[in-house]
Amino acid sequence: MSPAEIVAIVLAGVAAGTINAVVGSGTLVTFPTLLAVGIPPVTANVSNTIGLVPGSISGAIGYRRELKGQARRALRLIPASALGAAAGAVLLLVLPAGAFSAIVPALIVLGCVLVVLGPRISAAVARRNTDRGELPAHGTWWTPPAVGLTGVYGGYFGAAQGIILLAVMGIGIDDDLQRLNGLKNILAAVANGVSGLIFIVVADVDWLVVLLIAVGSVVGAQIGAAYGRRLPDVALRIFIVLVGVVALAAFLRG
Structure with missing residues:
Protein backbone atom coordinates (compact mmCIF):
# COMPACT_ATOMS: atom_id res chain seq x y z
CA MET A 1 0.00 0.00 0.00
CA SER A 2 1.45 3.37 -1.03
CA PRO A 3 1.79 6.38 1.31
CA ALA A 4 -0.88 8.21 -0.70
CA GLU A 5 -3.32 5.32 -0.23
CA ILE A 6 -2.58 5.20 3.49
CA VAL A 7 -3.33 8.93 3.79
CA ALA A 8 -6.53 8.52 1.76
CA ILE A 9 -7.80 5.75 4.06
CA VAL A 10 -6.99 7.72 7.21
CA LEU A 11 -8.77 10.81 5.85
CA ALA A 12 -11.75 8.67 4.86
CA GLY A 13 -11.78 7.35 8.43
CA VAL A 14 -11.80 10.91 9.79
CA ALA A 15 -14.72 11.83 7.53
CA ALA A 16 -16.61 8.66 8.44
CA GLY A 17 -16.04 9.17 12.17
CA THR A 18 -17.29 12.76 11.94
CA ILE A 19 -20.41 11.81 9.98
CA ASN A 20 -21.17 8.76 12.13
CA ALA A 21 -20.98 10.75 15.36
CA VAL A 22 -23.54 13.25 14.10
CA VAL A 23 -25.75 11.09 11.89
CA GLY A 24 -24.44 7.90 10.30
CA SER A 25 -23.55 6.76 6.76
CA GLY A 26 -19.79 7.09 7.24
CA THR A 27 -19.41 3.70 5.57
CA LEU A 28 -20.34 5.34 2.28
CA VAL A 29 -17.07 7.29 2.56
CA THR A 30 -14.73 4.54 3.73
CA PHE A 31 -16.08 1.61 1.72
CA PRO A 32 -15.65 3.22 -1.74
CA THR A 33 -12.21 4.46 -0.68
CA LEU A 34 -11.12 0.93 0.19
CA LEU A 35 -12.42 -0.39 -3.11
CA ALA A 36 -10.57 2.39 -4.94
CA VAL A 37 -7.22 1.36 -3.44
CA GLY A 38 -7.78 -2.25 -4.48
CA ILE A 39 -9.17 -3.92 -1.34
CA PRO A 40 -11.56 -6.79 -2.29
CA PRO A 41 -15.21 -5.94 -1.49
CA VAL A 42 -15.86 -8.48 1.28
CA THR A 43 -12.49 -7.81 2.93
CA ALA A 44 -13.16 -4.08 2.64
CA ASN A 45 -16.58 -4.47 4.26
CA VAL A 46 -15.43 -6.55 7.22
CA SER A 47 -12.25 -4.51 7.79
CA ASN A 48 -14.24 -1.29 7.62
CA THR A 49 -16.78 -2.60 10.14
CA ILE A 50 -14.05 -3.48 12.65
CA GLY A 51 -12.17 -0.23 12.05
CA LEU A 52 -15.21 1.93 12.77
CA VAL A 53 -15.82 0.41 16.22
CA PRO A 54 -13.32 2.70 18.01
CA GLY A 55 -14.86 5.68 16.22
CA SER A 56 -18.33 4.76 17.48
CA ILE A 57 -16.99 4.43 21.02
CA SER A 58 -15.22 7.78 20.63
CA GLY A 59 -18.48 9.36 19.44
CA ALA A 60 -20.35 7.95 22.45
CA ILE A 61 -17.70 9.43 24.75
CA GLY A 62 -18.07 12.75 22.97
CA TYR A 63 -21.81 12.64 23.68
CA ARG A 64 -21.38 11.47 27.31
CA ARG A 65 -23.25 14.54 28.65
CA GLU A 66 -26.30 13.63 26.56
CA LEU A 67 -26.08 10.01 27.73
CA LYS A 68 -26.66 10.85 31.39
CA GLY A 69 -29.82 9.20 32.71
CA GLN A 70 -30.11 6.77 29.79
CA ALA A 71 -28.51 3.70 31.38
CA ARG A 72 -31.74 1.70 31.70
CA ARG A 73 -32.77 2.64 28.19
CA ALA A 74 -29.40 1.56 26.82
CA LEU A 75 -29.52 -1.76 28.68
CA ARG A 76 -32.94 -2.40 27.15
CA LEU A 77 -31.78 -1.73 23.58
CA ILE A 78 -28.20 -3.03 23.53
CA PRO A 79 -29.19 -6.76 23.46
CA ALA A 80 -31.50 -6.11 20.50
CA SER A 81 -28.74 -4.33 18.58
CA ALA A 82 -26.23 -7.07 19.40
CA LEU A 83 -28.48 -9.96 18.37
CA GLY A 84 -29.50 -8.19 15.17
CA ALA A 85 -25.88 -7.45 14.27
CA ALA A 86 -24.90 -11.08 14.79
CA ALA A 87 -27.66 -12.15 12.42
CA GLY A 88 -26.59 -9.54 9.88
CA ALA A 89 -22.96 -10.67 10.01
CA VAL A 90 -23.99 -14.26 9.38
CA LEU A 91 -26.15 -13.16 6.45
CA LEU A 92 -23.18 -11.32 4.94
CA LEU A 93 -21.16 -14.52 5.05
CA VAL A 94 -23.81 -16.86 3.64
CA LEU A 95 -25.86 -14.79 1.18
CA PRO A 96 -24.84 -13.65 -2.32
CA ALA A 97 -22.92 -10.37 -2.32
CA GLY A 98 -25.73 -8.37 -3.95
CA ALA A 99 -28.60 -9.82 -1.93
CA PHE A 100 -29.38 -6.64 0.03
CA SER A 101 -28.38 -4.08 -2.58
CA ALA A 102 -31.96 -3.66 -3.79
CA ILE A 103 -33.33 -2.66 -0.35
CA VAL A 104 -30.51 -0.39 0.85
CA PRO A 105 -31.81 2.68 -1.08
CA ALA A 106 -35.31 2.06 0.23
CA LEU A 107 -34.02 1.89 3.81
CA ILE A 108 -32.13 5.16 3.43
CA VAL A 109 -35.21 6.90 2.01
CA LEU A 110 -37.39 5.40 4.76
CA GLY A 111 -34.98 6.61 7.41
CA CYS A 112 -35.00 10.17 6.05
CA VAL A 113 -38.79 10.24 5.83
CA LEU A 114 -39.13 8.94 9.39
CA VAL A 115 -36.70 11.55 10.69
CA VAL A 116 -38.72 14.34 9.05
CA LEU A 117 -42.09 13.01 10.19
CA GLY A 118 -40.75 11.78 13.55
CA PRO A 119 -42.28 14.44 15.82
CA ARG A 120 -45.77 14.03 14.34
CA ILE A 121 -45.58 10.25 14.38
CA SER A 122 -44.28 10.31 17.96
CA ALA A 123 -47.21 12.46 19.04
CA ALA A 124 -49.67 10.10 17.37
CA VAL A 125 -48.05 7.06 18.99
CA ALA A 126 -48.07 8.80 22.35
CA ARG A 127 -51.79 9.54 22.11
CA ARG A 128 -52.47 5.86 21.47
CA ASN A 129 -50.18 4.58 24.25
CA THR A 130 -51.02 6.75 27.25
CA ASP A 131 -53.78 9.03 28.41
CA ARG A 132 -51.23 11.73 29.23
CA GLY A 133 -50.01 12.04 25.68
CA GLU A 134 -46.47 10.86 26.48
CA LEU A 135 -44.45 7.92 25.27
CA PRO A 136 -43.11 5.42 27.83
CA ALA A 137 -39.82 6.70 29.25
CA HIS A 138 -37.83 3.83 27.77
CA GLY A 139 -39.71 3.57 24.49
CA ILE A 164 -32.46 4.54 10.63
CA LEU A 165 -31.63 4.18 14.34
CA LEU A 166 -32.35 7.86 14.94
CA ALA A 167 -35.60 7.57 13.02
CA VAL A 168 -36.75 4.54 15.01
CA MET A 169 -35.81 5.98 18.40
CA GLY A 170 -37.09 9.44 17.51
CA ILE A 171 -40.53 7.95 16.96
CA GLY A 172 -40.56 5.33 19.71
CA ILE A 173 -38.84 7.27 22.51
CA ASP A 174 -39.93 10.61 23.92
CA ASP A 175 -36.65 12.49 24.27
CA ASP A 176 -34.43 15.15 22.72
CA LEU A 177 -32.88 14.12 19.42
CA GLN A 178 -29.38 15.02 20.63
CA ARG A 179 -29.73 12.63 23.58
CA LEU A 180 -30.93 9.91 21.25
CA ASN A 181 -27.96 10.65 19.01
CA GLY A 182 -25.64 9.80 21.90
CA LEU A 183 -27.50 6.54 22.44
CA LYS A 184 -27.30 5.86 18.72
CA ASN A 185 -23.51 5.93 18.92
CA ILE A 186 -23.54 3.26 21.62
CA LEU A 187 -25.92 1.02 19.68
CA ALA A 188 -23.87 1.43 16.50
CA ALA A 189 -20.70 0.57 18.43
CA VAL A 190 -22.36 -2.57 19.75
CA ALA A 191 -23.58 -3.58 16.30
CA ASN A 192 -20.17 -3.01 14.70
CA GLY A 193 -18.39 -4.69 17.60
CA VAL A 194 -20.49 -7.85 17.57
CA SER A 195 -20.34 -8.26 13.81
CA GLY A 196 -16.63 -7.42 13.92
CA LEU A 197 -15.94 -10.22 16.39
CA ILE A 198 -17.66 -12.68 14.07
CA PHE A 199 -15.68 -11.40 11.10
CA ILE A 200 -12.39 -11.74 13.02
CA VAL A 201 -13.09 -15.43 13.54
CA VAL A 202 -14.35 -16.44 10.11
CA ALA A 203 -13.53 -13.72 7.55
CA ASP A 204 -10.46 -12.29 5.87
CA VAL A 205 -9.49 -9.08 7.72
CA ASP A 206 -6.94 -6.53 6.52
CA TRP A 207 -5.50 -5.33 9.83
CA LEU A 208 -3.63 -2.39 8.34
CA VAL A 209 -6.92 -1.08 6.96
CA VAL A 210 -8.53 -1.64 10.36
CA LEU A 211 -5.80 0.36 12.08
CA LEU A 212 -5.93 3.25 9.61
CA ILE A 213 -9.72 3.57 9.74
CA ALA A 214 -9.72 3.22 13.53
CA VAL A 215 -7.24 6.07 13.97
CA GLY A 216 -9.11 8.32 11.56
CA SER A 217 -12.57 7.53 12.90
CA VAL A 218 -11.58 8.20 16.54
CA VAL A 219 -10.36 11.67 15.59
CA GLY A 220 -13.37 12.31 13.35
CA ALA A 221 -15.84 11.23 16.03
CA GLN A 222 -14.52 13.85 18.43
CA ILE A 223 -14.88 16.49 15.72
CA GLY A 224 -18.43 15.35 15.01
CA ALA A 225 -19.38 15.30 18.68
CA ALA A 226 -17.91 18.75 19.28
CA TYR A 227 -19.95 20.39 16.52
CA GLY A 228 -22.92 18.06 16.08
CA ARG A 229 -24.10 18.43 19.68
CA ARG A 230 -24.46 22.20 19.14
CA LEU A 231 -27.07 21.80 16.42
CA PRO A 232 -30.68 22.60 17.38
CA ASP A 233 -33.19 19.79 16.95
CA VAL A 234 -34.57 21.15 13.66
CA ALA A 235 -31.10 21.77 12.24
CA LEU A 236 -30.02 18.25 13.20
CA ARG A 237 -33.03 16.77 11.42
CA ILE A 238 -32.22 18.80 8.30
CA PHE A 239 -28.59 17.66 8.44
CA ILE A 240 -29.66 14.03 8.82
CA VAL A 241 -31.84 14.26 5.72
CA LEU A 242 -29.11 15.99 3.70
CA VAL A 243 -26.62 13.27 4.62
CA GLY A 244 -29.21 10.65 3.78
CA VAL A 245 -29.80 12.15 0.33
CA VAL A 246 -26.06 12.27 -0.36
CA ALA A 247 -25.70 8.70 0.88
CA LEU A 248 -28.51 7.54 -1.37
CA ALA A 249 -26.97 9.27 -4.39
CA ALA A 250 -23.54 7.81 -3.63
CA PHE A 251 -24.95 4.31 -3.22
CA LEU A 252 -26.97 4.45 -6.43
CA ARG A 253 -24.02 5.87 -8.33
CA GLY A 254 -21.73 3.17 -6.98
Whole structure:
Protein backbone atom coordinates (compact mmCIF):
# COMPACT_ATOMS: atom_id res chain seq x y z
CA MET A 1 0.00 0.00 0.00
CA SER A 2 1.45 3.37 -1.03
CA PRO A 3 1.79 6.38 1.31
CA ALA A 4 -0.88 8.21 -0.70
CA GLU A 5 -3.32 5.32 -0.23
CA ILE A 6 -2.58 5.20 3.49
CA VAL A 7 -3.33 8.93 3.79
CA ALA A 8 -6.53 8.52 1.76
CA ILE A 9 -7.80 5.75 4.06
CA VAL A 10 -6.99 7.72 7.21
CA LEU A 11 -8.77 10.81 5.85
CA ALA A 12 -11.75 8.67 4.86
CA GLY A 13 -11.78 7.35 8.43
CA VAL A 14 -11.80 10.91 9.79
CA ALA A 15 -14.72 11.83 7.53
CA ALA A 16 -16.61 8.66 8.44
CA GLY A 17 -16.04 9.17 12.17
CA THR A 18 -17.29 12.76 11.94
CA ILE A 19 -20.41 11.81 9.98
CA ASN A 20 -21.17 8.76 12.13
CA ALA A 21 -20.98 10.75 15.36
CA VAL A 22 -23.54 13.25 14.10
CA VAL A 23 -25.75 11.09 11.89
CA GLY A 24 -24.44 7.90 10.30
CA SER A 25 -23.55 6.76 6.76
CA GLY A 26 -19.79 7.09 7.24
CA THR A 27 -19.41 3.70 5.57
CA LEU A 28 -20.34 5.34 2.28
CA VAL A 29 -17.07 7.29 2.56
CA THR A 30 -14.73 4.54 3.73
CA PHE A 31 -16.08 1.61 1.72
CA PRO A 32 -15.65 3.22 -1.74
CA THR A 33 -12.21 4.46 -0.68
CA LEU A 34 -11.12 0.93 0.19
CA LEU A 35 -12.42 -0.39 -3.11
CA ALA A 36 -10.57 2.39 -4.94
CA VAL A 37 -7.22 1.36 -3.44
CA GLY A 38 -7.78 -2.25 -4.48
CA ILE A 39 -9.17 -3.92 -1.34
CA PRO A 40 -11.56 -6.79 -2.29
CA PRO A 41 -15.21 -5.94 -1.49
CA VAL A 42 -15.86 -8.48 1.28
CA THR A 43 -12.49 -7.81 2.93
CA ALA A 44 -13.16 -4.08 2.64
CA ASN A 45 -16.58 -4.47 4.26
CA VAL A 46 -15.43 -6.55 7.22
CA SER A 47 -12.25 -4.51 7.79
CA ASN A 48 -14.24 -1.29 7.62
CA THR A 49 -16.78 -2.60 10.14
CA ILE A 50 -14.05 -3.48 12.65
CA GLY A 51 -12.17 -0.23 12.05
CA LEU A 52 -15.21 1.93 12.77
CA VAL A 53 -15.82 0.41 16.22
CA PRO A 54 -13.32 2.70 18.01
CA GLY A 55 -14.86 5.68 16.22
CA SER A 56 -18.33 4.76 17.48
CA ILE A 57 -16.99 4.43 21.02
CA SER A 58 -15.22 7.78 20.63
CA GLY A 59 -18.48 9.36 19.44
CA ALA A 60 -20.35 7.95 22.45
CA ILE A 61 -17.70 9.43 24.75
CA GLY A 62 -18.07 12.75 22.97
CA TYR A 63 -21.81 12.64 23.68
CA ARG A 64 -21.38 11.47 27.31
CA ARG A 65 -23.25 14.54 28.65
CA GLU A 66 -26.30 13.63 26.56
CA LEU A 67 -26.08 10.01 27.73
CA LYS A 68 -26.66 10.85 31.39
CA GLY A 69 -29.82 9.20 32.71
CA GLN A 70 -30.11 6.77 29.79
CA ALA A 71 -28.51 3.70 31.38
CA ARG A 72 -31.74 1.70 31.70
CA ARG A 73 -32.77 2.64 28.19
CA ALA A 74 -29.40 1.56 26.82
CA LEU A 75 -29.52 -1.76 28.68
CA ARG A 76 -32.94 -2.40 27.15
CA LEU A 77 -31.78 -1.73 23.58
CA ILE A 78 -28.20 -3.03 23.53
CA PRO A 79 -29.19 -6.76 23.46
CA ALA A 80 -31.50 -6.11 20.50
CA SER A 81 -28.74 -4.33 18.58
CA ALA A 82 -26.23 -7.07 19.40
CA LEU A 83 -28.48 -9.96 18.37
CA GLY A 84 -29.50 -8.19 15.17
CA ALA A 85 -25.88 -7.45 14.27
CA ALA A 86 -24.90 -11.08 14.79
CA ALA A 87 -27.66 -12.15 12.42
CA GLY A 88 -26.59 -9.54 9.88
CA ALA A 89 -22.96 -10.67 10.01
CA VAL A 90 -23.99 -14.26 9.38
CA LEU A 91 -26.15 -13.16 6.45
CA LEU A 92 -23.18 -11.32 4.94
CA LEU A 93 -21.16 -14.52 5.05
CA VAL A 94 -23.81 -16.86 3.64
CA LEU A 95 -25.86 -14.79 1.18
CA PRO A 96 -24.84 -13.65 -2.32
CA ALA A 97 -22.92 -10.37 -2.32
CA GLY A 98 -25.73 -8.37 -3.95
CA ALA A 99 -28.60 -9.82 -1.93
CA PHE A 100 -29.38 -6.64 0.03
CA SER A 101 -28.38 -4.08 -2.58
CA ALA A 102 -31.96 -3.66 -3.79
CA ILE A 103 -33.33 -2.66 -0.35
CA VAL A 104 -30.51 -0.39 0.85
CA PRO A 105 -31.81 2.68 -1.08
CA ALA A 106 -35.31 2.06 0.23
CA LEU A 107 -34.02 1.89 3.81
CA ILE A 108 -32.13 5.16 3.43
CA VAL A 109 -35.21 6.90 2.01
CA LEU A 110 -37.39 5.40 4.76
CA GLY A 111 -34.98 6.61 7.41
CA CYS A 112 -35.00 10.17 6.05
CA VAL A 113 -38.79 10.24 5.83
CA LEU A 114 -39.13 8.94 9.39
CA VAL A 115 -36.70 11.55 10.69
CA VAL A 116 -38.72 14.34 9.05
CA LEU A 117 -42.09 13.01 10.19
CA GLY A 118 -40.75 11.78 13.55
CA PRO A 119 -42.28 14.44 15.82
CA ARG A 120 -45.77 14.03 14.34
CA ILE A 121 -45.58 10.25 14.38
CA SER A 122 -44.28 10.31 17.96
CA ALA A 123 -47.21 12.46 19.04
CA ALA A 124 -49.67 10.10 17.37
CA VAL A 125 -48.05 7.06 18.99
CA ALA A 126 -48.07 8.80 22.35
CA ARG A 127 -51.79 9.54 22.11
CA ARG A 128 -52.47 5.86 21.47
CA ASN A 129 -50.18 4.58 24.25
CA THR A 130 -51.02 6.75 27.25
CA ASP A 131 -53.78 9.03 28.41
CA ARG A 132 -51.23 11.73 29.23
CA GLY A 133 -50.01 12.04 25.68
CA GLU A 134 -46.47 10.86 26.48
CA LEU A 135 -44.45 7.92 25.27
CA PRO A 136 -43.11 5.42 27.83
CA ALA A 137 -39.82 6.70 29.25
CA HIS A 138 -37.83 3.83 27.77
CA GLY A 139 -39.71 3.57 24.49
CA THR A 140 -42.67 1.72 23.04
CA TRP A 141 -42.87 -2.08 23.00
CA TRP A 142 -41.80 -2.18 19.36
CA THR A 143 -38.67 -0.07 19.83
CA PRO A 144 -36.32 -2.97 20.76
CA PRO A 145 -37.46 -5.19 17.84
CA ALA A 146 -37.05 -2.25 15.46
CA VAL A 147 -33.56 -1.58 16.84
CA GLY A 148 -32.83 -5.29 16.38
CA LEU A 149 -33.83 -5.15 12.72
CA THR A 150 -31.63 -2.11 12.28
CA GLY A 151 -28.84 -4.14 13.87
CA VAL A 152 -29.33 -6.83 11.21
CA TYR A 153 -28.76 -4.23 8.54
CA GLY A 154 -25.83 -2.78 10.48
CA GLY A 155 -24.16 -6.17 10.78
CA TYR A 156 -24.58 -6.77 7.07
CA PHE A 157 -23.40 -3.45 5.66
CA GLY A 158 -24.21 -0.55 7.98
CA ALA A 159 -24.40 2.47 5.67
CA ALA A 160 -27.17 4.76 6.99
CA GLN A 161 -27.57 2.56 10.06
CA GLY A 162 -27.37 5.69 12.21
CA ILE A 163 -30.07 7.46 10.21
CA ILE A 164 -32.46 4.54 10.63
CA LEU A 165 -31.63 4.18 14.34
CA LEU A 166 -32.35 7.86 14.94
CA ALA A 167 -35.60 7.57 13.02
CA VAL A 168 -36.75 4.54 15.01
CA MET A 169 -35.81 5.98 18.40
CA GLY A 170 -37.09 9.44 17.51
CA ILE A 171 -40.53 7.95 16.96
CA GLY A 172 -40.56 5.33 19.71
CA ILE A 173 -38.84 7.27 22.51
CA ASP A 174 -39.93 10.61 23.92
CA ASP A 175 -36.65 12.49 24.27
CA ASP A 176 -34.43 15.15 22.72
CA LEU A 177 -32.88 14.12 19.42
CA GLN A 178 -29.38 15.02 20.63
CA ARG A 179 -29.73 12.63 23.58
CA LEU A 180 -30.93 9.91 21.25
CA ASN A 181 -27.96 10.65 19.01
CA GLY A 182 -25.64 9.80 21.90
CA LEU A 183 -27.50 6.54 22.44
CA LYS A 184 -27.30 5.86 18.72
CA ASN A 185 -23.51 5.93 18.92
CA ILE A 186 -23.54 3.26 21.62
CA LEU A 187 -25.92 1.02 19.68
CA ALA A 188 -23.87 1.43 16.50
CA ALA A 189 -20.70 0.57 18.43
CA VAL A 190 -22.36 -2.57 19.75
CA ALA A 191 -23.58 -3.58 16.30
CA ASN A 192 -20.17 -3.01 14.70
CA GLY A 193 -18.39 -4.69 17.60
CA VAL A 194 -20.49 -7.85 17.57
CA SER A 195 -20.34 -8.26 13.81
CA GLY A 196 -16.63 -7.42 13.92
CA LEU A 197 -15.94 -10.22 16.39
CA ILE A 198 -17.66 -12.68 14.07
CA PHE A 199 -15.68 -11.40 11.10
CA ILE A 200 -12.39 -11.74 13.02
CA VAL A 201 -13.09 -15.43 13.54
CA VAL A 202 -14.35 -16.44 10.11
CA ALA A 203 -13.53 -13.72 7.55
CA ASP A 204 -10.46 -12.29 5.87
CA VAL A 205 -9.49 -9.08 7.72
CA ASP A 206 -6.94 -6.53 6.52
CA TRP A 207 -5.50 -5.33 9.83
CA LEU A 208 -3.63 -2.39 8.34
CA VAL A 209 -6.92 -1.08 6.96
CA VAL A 210 -8.53 -1.64 10.36
CA LEU A 211 -5.80 0.36 12.08
CA LEU A 212 -5.93 3.25 9.61
CA ILE A 213 -9.72 3.57 9.74
CA ALA A 214 -9.72 3.22 13.53
CA VAL A 215 -7.24 6.07 13.97
CA GLY A 216 -9.11 8.32 11.56
CA SER A 217 -12.57 7.53 12.90
CA VAL A 218 -11.58 8.20 16.54
CA VAL A 219 -10.36 11.67 15.59
CA GLY A 220 -13.37 12.31 13.35
CA ALA A 221 -15.84 11.23 16.03
CA GLN A 222 -14.52 13.85 18.43
CA ILE A 223 -14.88 16.49 15.72
CA GLY A 224 -18.43 15.35 15.01
CA ALA A 225 -19.38 15.30 18.68
CA ALA A 226 -17.91 18.75 19.28
CA TYR A 227 -19.95 20.39 16.52
CA GLY A 228 -22.92 18.06 16.08
CA ARG A 229 -24.10 18.43 19.68
CA ARG A 230 -24.46 22.20 19.14
CA LEU A 231 -27.07 21.80 16.42
CA PRO A 232 -30.68 22.60 17.38
CA ASP A 233 -33.19 19.79 16.95
CA VAL A 234 -34.57 21.15 13.66
CA ALA A 235 -31.10 21.77 12.24
CA LEU A 236 -30.02 18.25 13.20
CA ARG A 237 -33.03 16.77 11.42
CA ILE A 238 -32.22 18.80 8.30
CA PHE A 239 -28.59 17.66 8.44
CA ILE A 240 -29.66 14.03 8.82
CA VAL A 241 -31.84 14.26 5.72
CA LEU A 242 -29.11 15.99 3.70
CA VAL A 243 -26.62 13.27 4.62
CA GLY A 244 -29.21 10.65 3.78
CA VAL A 245 -29.80 12.15 0.33
CA VAL A 246 -26.06 12.27 -0.36
CA ALA A 247 -25.70 8.70 0.88
CA LEU A 248 -28.51 7.54 -1.37
CA ALA A 249 -26.97 9.27 -4.39
CA ALA A 250 -23.54 7.81 -3.63
CA PHE A 251 -24.95 4.31 -3.22
CA LEU A 252 -26.97 4.45 -6.43
CA ARG A 253 -24.02 5.87 -8.33
CA GLY A 254 -21.73 3.17 -6.98
